[in-house]
Amino acid sequence: MTRIEIGEDIAVTRGDRRLQMPKSRKARALLAYLALSRKAVHRSRLSEMFWHRAADPRGGLRWALTRLRRLLGPDEGWLIADSSCVQLACPAEAIAVDRSAGDLLLIATETGDHDEYAAWLVALRGEIASGFGDGPLMDADREERPPRQTIRYATAPDGTRIAYAAMGEGRPVVRAANWLTHLDAELDIPAWSGLILRLARKYCLYRYDERGNGLSDWDVEDLSFDAFVSDLECVIDTIALERFPLIGISQGAPVCIEYAARHPERVSGLVLIGGYPAGWRFDPAPGSQARREAEMTLVRHGWGANTSAYRQIFSQTFFSDVDRETIEQFNEFQRLTTSAENAARFIDCFGNIDVRARLGGIQIPTLVLHSRGDERIAFGVGAELAASMPNAELRTLASRNHLPHPGEPAFSVMMQEIERFIDSLD
Numbered sequence: 001m002t003r004i005e006i007g008e009d010i011a012v013t014r015g016d017r018r019l020q021m022p023k024s025r026k027a028r029a030l031l032a033y034l035a036l037s038r039k040a041v042h043r044s045r046l047s048e049m050f051w052h053r054a055a056d057p058r059g060g061l062r063w064a065l066t067r068l069r070r071l072l073g074p075d076e077g078w079l080i081a082d083s084s085c086v087q088l089a090c091p092a093e094a095i096a097v098d099r100s101a102g103d104l105l106l107i108a109t110e111t112g113d114h115d116e117y118a119a120w121l122v123a124l125r126g127e128i129a130s131g132f133g134d135g136p137l138m139d140a141d142r143e144e145r146p147p148r149q150t151i152r153y154a155t156a157p158d159g160t161r162i163a164y165a166a167m168g169e170g171r172p173v174v175r176a177a178n179w180l181t182h183l184d185a186e187l188d189i190p191a192w193s194g195l196i197l198r199l200a201r202k203y204c205l206y207r208y209d210e211r212g213n214g215l216s217d218w219d220v221e222d223l224s225f226d227a228f229v230s231d232l233e234c235v236i237d238t239i240a241l242e243r244f245p246l247i248g249i250s251q252g253a254p255v256c257i258e259y260a261a262r263h264p265e266r267v268s269g270l271v272l273i274g275g276y277p278a279g280w281r282f283d284p285a286p287g288s289q290a291r292r293e294a295e296m297t298l299v300r301h302g303w304g305a306n307t308s309a310y311r312q313i314f315s316q317t318f319f320s321d322v323d324r325e326t327i328e329q330f331n332e333f334q335r336l337t338t339s340a341e342n343a344a345r346f347i348d349c350f351g352n353i354d355v356r357a358r359l360g361g362i363q364i365p366t367l368v369l370h371s372r373g374d375e376r377i378a379f380g381v382g383a384e385l386a387a388s389m390p391n392a393e394l395r396t397l398a399s400r401n402h403l404p405h406p407g408e409p410a411f412s413v414m415m416q417e418i419e420r421f422i423d424s425l426d
Contacts, residue, residue, distance in 0.1 A: 002075045004035045005096045012071060019071060024325050026050050027064040031071075034079075034088035035095050042085050058146065059193040061086075063329060066188065147200045151183055151215065154208075154238035156231055158222060163215035164208035164235045168200030172244045173422060175199075176232055176259075177210035178252035179346060180337035184215065189329045191319065194406030198415050203422070208235045212346065213338035223345045225353050229258045236266070245422050247271040249403060250377065251279075253385075254355045261358040269425045270366040270392075271418055274374060274402045276381045277388070279353035292351060296344045303340030317376040321400040321408070359388040366392035367421040369414055373400035 005011045010028045012019045021028055030050055034041065047057035050064075065086065069076040078090040147168040154162045165183045175196075186192040186207075199205045209216040211231055212223050220227075232255055236244075246267050248256030253275025260267040280292045315330045338346070366389050370382025379396070386394035395417050399410035 001094065002072065002090075003094050003096060004031065004090070006032045006035060007097070014073075019073075022064075022067040022071060023328055024064060024067060026060070026325070027067045030061075030064050031068050031088070034086065035090070036097065038088065038090075038092075038095075040080075040085040040087040043081075043083075046086060059188050059190050059197075062188045146187075146197050149183070149187070149200075152238075154234050156211070156227075156234045158220075158227075160211045160220050160222075160227075160231070161217045162208055162211060162231050162235055164206060164239070166239075167196070167205045167207070168203055170203045171422070172206060172239075172241055173199060173203040173247065174206045174236065174241070174244050175247040175249070176252035176255045177208055177214075177228070178249045179350075180213045180334055180343070181207070181209050182214040182333070182337045183207060183209055185333055185336050189333050190406045191322075191326060191330055191333070191403075194411065195403075195415070199418070202419065206235070206239060206241075208232075212342040218339060218342060223342065223349055225254070225258075225349060228255050228349075229262070232256075232259050233263075236263075242266065243268050245269045245271060245425055247273070247418070248275055249273045250275065251350050251353065253277075254353050257355045257358055257362060260362055260364050261355075264362075264364060267364050269421065270362070270364055271369070271421060272366065272382075272385065273369045273414070274371065274377050274382065275368070275385055276377050277354070277356045277359060277385055279351040281351040282354060289351075292347060296347050299347065300340055300344045303335070303343050318402045319405055320373070320375045320402075322405050326405065356388070359385070360390065362389050363391055365421075365425060367417065368392050368394045369397060369417060370394070371397045371399040371401055371404060371410065374402050375400060376402040 002012065002014045005013065010021065010032050012021065012031075030046065033046075033049075043058065043061060047061045051057035051060035065079065065081055069079055072078060075090070078088055078094075080087045080089050149165050149167045151163055151165045154164055156162055163183055181192075186196060196205065196207070208231070210228060211220045212218055216231075236259075243266055246256045246260065246269070248254070248270070250273075253272040254277055256267075256270055256272065257277065260270055280288060283289065315327045315334065319326060319330060334343075366386075368382055368386035368389075370377075370379050370385075372379050374382070383394060386392045395413075397404055397410040397414055399405075399408060401408070401410075404410035404414050
């Protein structure tokens with residue numbers, strides 16, 4: 001029988017075997033809270049209690065529930081979650097509690113200064129002391145539902161199926177694909193959902209998965225820069241957009257630049273975040289090319305392994321200044337997005353990108369955003385990119401992350417600048 005033990009530690013055992021718990025402290029604390037409550041709890045309440053500082057609290061909750069289902073395995077039916085509420089409907093004898101549980105949860109969730117959580121904690125201590133009672137749950141607040149996402153497919157000229165999504169209402173905005181995407185799973189991690197939901201609440205945001213990853217076809221012969229640009233063209237033509245702002249992040253920036261050079265009449269403005277005009281094979285810095293060649297070798301042999309060490313190469317340079325839980329989420333997200341062979345092919349392809357000859361001819365209004373401490377693409381690359389485009393403005397972001405992460409001040413600055421720029425376009 002599976003047992004949930006809440007005491008000096010939070011543990012799950014099956015028979016005489018202790019299961020490996022999620023590394024996320026909040027996921028473990030959520031399990032304990034649901035086990036102690038044993039009632040249906042509104043999603044908005046759980047999001048507020050455990051992720052009240054996050055840019056996307058519901059995304060944090062969804063990610064934790066995924067981890068807990070994986071932990072419970074054959075007993076995942078205990079975890080009942082619909083669009084409104086979450087409940088752990090397990091037998092009472094499956095839960096073992098001692099008096100230290102309240103103090104443990106206070107440490108585990110890192111939300112002890114939250115007034116409502118503290119109030120629940122006081123009540124919980126009383127329940128434990130008296131042998132666990134039902135205890136009242138707080139009334140659920142009306143939650144703000146995220147915009148609905150619709151996923152469809154476009155077919156590229158070579159027959160490759162490209163998944164694309166529409167989300168939100170208002171002015172159409174397109175985000176080009178980048179390393180690495182997954183239209184569905186992106187919404188479960190704040191690293192991506194913070195940006196996506198912020199844009200989708202104001203605009204009609206279109207996104208797509210590059211060929212070779214996400215929900216698009218993985219088994220493809222042509223994985224090249226020209227194919228990436230062709231896929232963007234295919235999606236835009238399928239949607240039948242006439243004129244729109246185009247957002248490119250990292251290697252998505254040169255894809256946007258090339259598209260704008262080919263179709264200047266359709267792009268009203270460019271937003272380039274952490275971008276570059278030429279790939280790593282053109283980087284003159286000592287050791288740069290050798291490091292990327294080594295990355296390809298490591299990825300080919302270890303991308304799909306249980307250890308996240310191979311994927312951490314990218315997580316740690318993409319997000320250099322975040323907590324361990326964020327890195328672990330991004331590691332797992334990357335594993336879902338593509339195969340080891342395709343990941344290595346992507347790195348190889350990125351090295352050959354070169355749109356430097358296009359920059360001087362781009363007359364479209366352009367906003368270049370780049371983190372000062374970016375450890376993936378140096379700030380100087382972004383500054384040179386802005387200087388080489390005749391109608392570009394540069395905004396620096398006080399961050400060490402390749403893409404500012406929700407919760408840090410640079411993220412708010414980035415979103416304000418993006419919205420200001422888009423709203424100023426014709």
